[in-house]
Amino acid sequence: MYIKISNLTKSFKMFKRTAGLRGALKSFFNRQYTNFFALKQINLELEKGEIVGILGENGAGKTTLIKLMVGLLHPTEGDVVINGYNPWKRNHEYLRGVTIVMGQKNQLWWDIPASESFLLNKHIYQIDDSIYEETLNELVDLLDVRDKLDVQVRRLSLGERMKMEIIAALLHRPSLVLLDEPTLGLDVIAQSKIRDFVKYYNKKYNATFIITSHYTKDIQEMCERVLVLHNGEQMYDGKFSELIRAINPDRRLVFEFSTVPEKSYFNNLKNKFKFELKDNILTAQLHESELKNLLSTLLDEFSPQSMSFEDLPVEETMKSFFQNPQDYL
Amino acid sequence: MQAIIKKYSAVLKINWIQALEYRANAVVGVFAILSGLFIEYQIWSLIFESQSLTSVNGFEFRELMIFIFLSIIVGQLKSSWHTSGEMIEGIRTGDINKFLIRPISYFWYHFMMFIGVNSLYYTVYSSLLVALIIIFPGSIFPEIINIFGFILALLISIFLSYSIYYIMICCAFWFGEVRSIVVAYNLTMLVLSGQYIPIRLFPESIIEFLEITPFIYLVDFPVSIATGRMPTDMWLINFIFSIGWCIIMWMIGILVYNRGIKNYEAYGS
Numbered sequence: 001m002y003i004k005i006s007n008l009t010k011s012f013k014m015f016k017r018t019a020g021l022r023g024a025l026k027s028f029f030n031r032q033y034t035n036f037f038a039l040k041q042i043n044l045e046l047e048k049g050e051i052v053g054i055l056g057e058n059g060a061g062k063t064t065l066i067k068l069m070v071g072l073l074h075p076t077e078g079d080v081v082i083n084g085y086n087p088w089k090r091n092h093e094y095l096r097g098v099t100i101v102m103g104q105k106n107q108l109w110w111d112i113p114a115s116e117s118f119l120l121n122k123h124i125y126q127i128d129d130s131i132y133e134e135t136l137n138e139l140v141d142l143l144d145v146r147d148k149l150d151v152q153v154r155r156l157s158l159g160e161r162m163k164m165e166i167i168a169a170l171l172h173r174p175s176l177v178l179l180d181e182p183t184l185g186l187d188v189i190a191q192s193k194i195r196d197f198v199k200y201y202n203k204k205y206n207a208t209f210i211i212t213s214h215y216t217k218d219i220q221e222m223c224e225r226v227l228v229l230h231n232g233e234q235m236y237d238g239k240f241s242e243l244i245r246a247i248n249p250d251r252r253l254v255f256e257f258s259t260v261p262e263k264s265y266f267n268n269l270k271n272k273f274k275f276e277l278k279d280n281i282l283t284a285q286l287h288e289s290e291l292k293n294l295l296s297t298l299l300d301e302f303s304p305q306s307m308s309f310e311d312l313p314v315e316e317t318m319k320s321f322f323q324n325p326q327d328y329l
Numbered sequence: 330m331q332a333i334i335k336k337y338s339a340v341l342k343i344n345w346i347q348a349l350e351y352r353a354n355a356v357v358g359v360f361a362i363l364s365g366l367f368i369e370y371q372i373w374s375l376i377f378e379s380q381s382l383t384s385v386n387g388f389e390f391r392e393l394m395i396f397i398f399l400s401i402i403v404g405q406l407k408s409s410w411h412t413s414g415e416m417i418e419g420i421r422t423g424d425i426n427k428f429l430i431r432p433i434s435y436f437w438y439h440f441m442m443f444i445g446v447n448s449l450y451y452t453v454y455s456s457l458l459v460a461l462i463i464i465f466p467g468s469i470f471p472e473i474i475n476i477f478g479f480i481l482a483l484l485i486s487i488f489l490s491y492s493i494y495y496i497m498i499c500c501a502f503w504f505g506e507v508r509s510i511v512v513a514y515n516l517t518m519l520v521l522s523g524q525y526i527p528i529r530l531f532p533e534s535i536i537e538f539l540e541i542t543p544f545i546y547l548v549d550f551p552v553s554i555a556t557g558r559m560p561t562d563m564w565l566i567n568f569i570f571s572i573g574w575c576i577i578m579w580m581i582g583i584l585v586y587n588r589g590i591k592n593y594e595a596y597g598s
Contacts, residue, residue: 012594070430072595092432100430107427112346123339124433126332 002208003046003069003176008078010039010064038064040232041078048175051202051209053223053240055216057322060229062212063102066178069210070100082176096125099174101165103181108153114164115149118171125172132171139167142197159190166194170201177201179211183218195221216314230325247321247328248312253291255282255298258305269297280305285312336433337441344445362405362454369397369525386530392556395468396527398461399552402454403483404524407490407547412443413498413511420501423595436582440491471557478564482551485571490547492578499582502589522547529558543574 014036017027039061046052054062067073068080071087071094080087085094108117122132140146143163148156156164162182170177179198183191195218202209213219219226219240226243228236236243257280266277273294275284284294291309298304321328376382377390385393416439419425428435462469470476497514501507519525521544528539528549539545550567553559559567 067426067595072426072429073593074591090429095430095432098430100426102426107430109343109347112343116343116346120339120343121431123336124431126336 001045002048002050002083003044004079004081005042005044005069006079008039008042008065008068008080009037009076010061010068010073011035011037011076037232039068039229042229042234044227044234044237046208046210048208049202049206050225051198051211051223053219053226054210054212054229055219055226055318056212056229059231061232062229063180064232065229066100066180066210066212069176070098070178071095096172097174098176098178099169099172100178100180101162101169101182103162103184106153106161106165107168108161108164110154111152113150114153114156114168117153117164117168121168121171127172131173135171135173136167139170142200143167143193159186162186162190162194166197173205174207175205176208177210179209179213181213182211183213183215191215191218198222216318220314228325230322235325244311244314244317248317249287250285250312251288251291252310252312253282253284253286253295254306254308254310255284255295255304256280256306257282257302259302261302265301272297337437340433340438340441341445341448344442345448348446348449362401362450362457365401366398369401370394373397388527388529391465392468393527395461395465396552396556396558397525399458399469399555400524400527400548402457403486403548403551404519404522405450406447406454406483407487408447409443409491409494410511410515411446412439412491413494414508415442416498417501417506417508417511420498420593421505425593426595429590435586436495436579439495440488443491444487469555474561475554475557478561479551479555481568482546482554482571485568485575486547486551489543489571489575489578492575492582493543495582496578496585499585499589502586502592518544518547521545523549523552527552543571543578546571546574 012035013033015027015031015033017023017032042061042065054065056062064073068075069082069087071090074088083094083097085091087094087098108114109120118136121127127135140149143166145160145163145167148160148164153161153164166182177198182198183194186194198209198211199222201207209222211218211222223240225238226236226240227234228243260280269275273284273290274286275282275294277283282298284291286294295307373390373393377385383389388396416425419428425435428438458469470479493514494511497507497510500510521528521539521542523529523545524547528536528545531539539549546567550559550571554564
């Protein structure tokens with residue numbers, strides 16, 4: 001087992017105070033502390049080379065879990081073992097095999113070109129000259145930023161900066177890559193480039209990826225497996241496609257008639273199935289088994305000009321899920 | 330070992346490159362010290378003239394000026410305000426994360442950063458020192474051995490100063506914001522280390538107290554060696570004590586860091 005997380009709990013001590021000057025003064029003299037549980041009893045096992053997405057609304061505990069895995073936080077209870085190491089002990093051997101990219105934080109030096117930060121990482125991670133050159137060239141070409149290498153980081157666009165962050169994070173060829181909101185604020189082209197890159201890197205180096213993202217499309221395209229967190233609790237661990245099916249088993253059929261049938265035919269059909277008709281296009285959003293029945297009924301009498309089965313938009317499905325997750329699982 | 334040296338010299342180099350990016354900042358920093366030297370000169374000229382003094386506690390005017398000038402230079406060389414400010418801000422905002430996720434020592438990384446940031450000043454201050462030696466021959470480094478003694482005492486002062494700052498910085502793991510502690514320390518240290526007024530002008534009881542603290546090794550010790558005011562037979566015991574303080578402060582720093590990091594909440598994203 002490459003990663004084993006058992007009964008992981010993380011709480012933070014927080015102090016409460018009411019708004020305004022009075023609240024500030026009261027809190028200055030008499031501070032009231034409470035324990036906030038960011039993660040409760042999380043269990044997770046991962047094999048090397050898996051890509052796992054962590055889903056959850058704001059404050060669900062996604063970033064806390066990532067920070068525990070990279071060793072930035074000490075667990076309150078439970079255990080995390082990655083490749084035989086407890087991350088929070090920050091063993092240098094462990095750190096040489098792991099990396100994290102946080103969408104809102106950067107490790108690059110702001111006032112100097114990214115190439116200088118890369119060189120620094122080369123020495124920090126003790127990367128051999130030949131491996132460094134080879135990896136740098138590969139990453140720079142894949143992410144298409146060769147002409148930006150000698151530009152001060154603060155002069156780069158958000159997308160270019162994120163690509164540079166990813167290069168800096170992967171120069172030492174880590175076997176565990178933690179990506180926290182890697183596509184945050186990026187345009188669709190840059191998002192797509194980063195998603196393709198993750199898949200490529202995972203395949204080539206058999207690296208394990210753990211990804212959090214608010215963009216469900218990121219998770220849908222990159223991760224077969226997902227972990228769903230809600231208020232710090234583990235709600236689901238399994239295939240993303242199965243989660244979507246569990247949340248919304250409906251699919252959509254779009255059937256285009258070559259000739260528009262009689263009105264009476266649709267009146268009969270409406271007694272059996274729920275659908276919409278616009279011109280010569282029938283659209284139905286039903287459970288898969290019902291949809292199959294409808295299709296077979298239609299095909300018995302008509303040959304379509306075109307037809308398609310569609311999954312419902314994942315964004316909408318996940319939105320309704322997070323409003324009341326306990327209703328679905 | 331070679332890899333470790335390469336690792337930390339790379340940190341030093343990148344900080345030096347960063348320092349070179351801000352040429353205006355470096356120039357202003359150099360002017361700041363020159364204006365400090367000028368003000369001290371004016372104040373002490375007035376004191377000597379108005380009181381018709383020929384010497385103060387064994388210092389003639391020229392000797393006092395040289396001692397103070399050297400003290401200001403040494404005080405600036407060991408100054409960690411820039412690095413400590415960045416470190417505190419890093420703990421408060423979560424920027425420290427980028428060091429914690431890499432196989433590098435937080436203590437040594439920032440020590441190298443501190444040296445790198447100050448590197449421009451080292452060059453300029455060394456030139457000032459050479460100028461002082463030429464202007465006042467025999468008053469600074471009366472013997473060759475004083476040069477070596479001064480360099481060693483200066484290195485100890487730089488490390489000791491950084492180690493003391495490091496302890497205060499690590500308190501940010503508990504309190505979040507410790508800049509007021511650092512400012513209070515800076516002001517106290519300016520006086521207690523002898524950076525602006527030589528300790529030798531203080532009452533005997535205060536001098537005796539300061540001799541058992543690490544502050545005396547920050548400025549007074551290297552300057553006393555450079556000006557030949559400390560007899561050579563006193564050097565060894567003072568070097569032993571100053572190195573002892575370095576080890577104590579370094580170890581306290583490690584202890585505070587190891588405790589503090591467990592409290593760290595990795596703020597920010």
